Amino acid sequence: MQTLLDYLKAGESINDFLDGFPTVTREQVIALLEETEKQIVRIEEALRQYIQRRQQMKVLELFCTIDYEKDYNYKQQRQAI
Template sequence: MMKVSPISRDANVMGGTPVFAGTRVPVQTFLDYLEAGDSIDEFLVGFPSVKREQVIAFLEEAKDRLVASVS
């Protein structure tokens, strides 16, 4: 079974900026929220088109890639 990425990149959506799939919300915006000390819940309130499951899947995918890169 193929895993669907929580992130999409399409030249026709936000000029190819990585966004949460099915939205126009850039992943960078989420990372900016975290960097500022905001919680996932605060981000989700501000961007209701993004689902909690997408955020968790993004974080899990990022973790897996990081772990694989240092192994």
């Protein structure tokens, strides 16, 4: 797989790679690239979920750090809106 990626990074085509490795078929290369794409999508989703969870945890941490004024009438303020 690394050799294929090296070929592609160098700007070579799949055909160039296949010419250099005649025992590898186009179908194998395509299957490998499709599987790699699926793995990347799974990784992106896992990262998205991780970031979302971290953001949620930061918000939850804020709930313990907000100091409210004891004499402020929050109910009255909500009614004014």
